[in-house]
Amino acid sequence: MSLAARINVPLLPEHKPKIEIKHATLPGAVFNVATSIIGAGIMSIPATLKVLGVIPAFLLIVIIAMLADVSVEFLMRFTHSGHSRTYAGVMRESFGRGGAVAAQVCVMVTNLGCLIMYLIIIGDVLSGNQPEGVVHLGILQQWFGIHWWNSREFALLVTVVFIMLPLVLFRRVESLKFSSAISVLLAVVFVGISSAMAISALLEGKTETPRMLPHLDNQVSFFDLFTAVPVIVTAFTFHFNVHPIGFELGKPSDMITACRISLALCAAIYFAIGLFGYLLFGDSIMPDILVNFDQNAGSAFGSLLNQIVRLSYALHIMLVFPLxxxxxxxxxxxxxxxxxxLLATDTKRFLFLTLVLLAISYLAAIAIPNIWYFFQFLGSTSAVCLAFIFPGAIVIRDVHGISTSRDRIVAAVMIILAVVTSTIAISTNIFSLF
Structure with a gap:
């Protein structure tokens, strides 16, 4: 090119090309929210029906789902009235640096605990475990026998490297919508097979009549009923993902719609698995229903269904993990x-945090045989703070002057209920340990 030609070439275009921002879709948000909600909570729901009875458990699921909807609406309203785009940022606007740190610590404790627990569950399903000396074979061992390549350490390593690592490398939540859709479908499969088995047992007269109301005796006290509340609260705690999912949508109102659809869907799934799981196993239902599906089914077809249920659930939580x-x-x-x-714009920092978190989760899942007691306390502490106490406190603080009298009353009631039930649940759990 000649010098004259080069001189006439503009260094910058006269009109900058518009950067088209691709917003997330409402169905993608619904799947991502639903996947964030379901998680591992689905396993513990049937045991709450044994404690509470069918009617109180149904009412509790509905009430907590409605309170979760209200708390999300509070969060989004105050978020869009301020300048922050994160949960911790909203807490910082209301309560300063201390509020932000409190939210961050609660998210870190809740989510890291859940990720470790997910890997422990996957390890139990694939490679079995030996609680108190009792050997439970995993699916891989039942199918292929016991080998080095289906040991817990190796099976989890393959799962982390080839399934979870590619998914956690996505930098937008919207990119996980397809894996989330599959995850929700697997949860529906889990519920569907359980329901079919329960209906079959009911027709054969092999089920007991479920209790409609709680039965208090020497083994179950009134205060034991409160231990079911944190389980349901944890099952509906997804507030840590409200901002990442919501800010990828085009309109703020779409996030409220996505949350309401997801909450209704998940409440239906929870009650279905609770009712049919309770019908199927009766008072022998375990705190982790997967343990019941690990028992002898009495027939080859029953064993196959049990294995499909366990495997579908393991695949489900593999896809919940990246969210x-x-x-x-x-x-x-x-x-x-x-x-x-922003983290998504810094590749080195993004990869460093991603790989470190995967390594910590993997090593902890290998080293810690059981963190169920730890998980029980999550619902009474960090999870209840994220779901109800922090959103209620933001409304009462009202730094933007947008709370109505009704908002403040609802927020106060939400905080009081959360604190009282959590305190009783924690005290009861501690007392039961001694």
Whole structure:
């Protein structure tokens, strides 16, 4: 090119090309929210029906789902009235640095605990476990025998590297919508097979009549009923993903719609698995219903159904893992590097946090045989703070002057209920340990 020609070439175009921002879709948000909600909570719901009875359990599921909807509406309203785009940022606007740190710590404790528990469950399903000396074979061992390549350590390593790592490398939540859709479908399969088995047992007269109301005796006291509340609260705690999912949508109102659809869907799934799981196993239902499906089914077809149920659930939580990891990674980054640019724009920092979190989750799942007691306390502490106490406190603080009298009353009632039930549940759980 000649010098004259080069001189006439503009260094910059006269009109900058518009960067088209691709917004997330409402169905994608619904699947991502639903996947964030379901998680591992579905396993513990049937046991709450044994404690509470069918009618109180149904009412509790509906009430907590409605309160979760209200708390999300509070969060989104105050978010869009301020300048922050994260949960911790909204808490910072209302309560300063201490509020932000409290939210970040709760997300980190809740999500990291859940991720470790997910890997423990996957390890139990694939490679079995030996609680108190009793050997439970995993699906891989039942199918192929016991080998080095289906040991717990190796099976989890393959799962982490080839399934979870590719999913956690996505930098937008919307990119997980297809894996989330599959995850919800697997949860429906889990519920569907359980329901079919329960209906079959009912027709054969092999089920007991479920209790409609709680039965209090020497083994179950009135205060034991409150231990079911944190289980349901944890099952509906997804508030750590409200901002990552919501800000990828085009309109703020779409997030409220997505949450309401997801909450209704998940409440139906929870009650269905609770009712049919309770019908299927009666008073022998375990706190983790997968343990019941690990028992002898009495026939080859029954054993096959049990294996399908366990495998579908393991695949389900493999696909839940990246969603919880997404908000965990974002909160850790915001906590450690508050003045750095967005995490998605810094490849080195993004890869470092991603790989470290995967390594910590894997090593903890191998080293810790059981964290069920820890998980029980999550619902009474960090999860209840994220779901109800923090959103209610933001409304009462009202730094933007947008709360109505009704909002403040609802927020106060929500906080009082959360604190009272959690305190009783924690006290009862501690007392039961001694």
């Amino acid at each position: 919880l990891n997404f908000s965990l990674r974002a909160n850790i980054d915001e906590f450690l590097f508050p003045k750095k640019p």
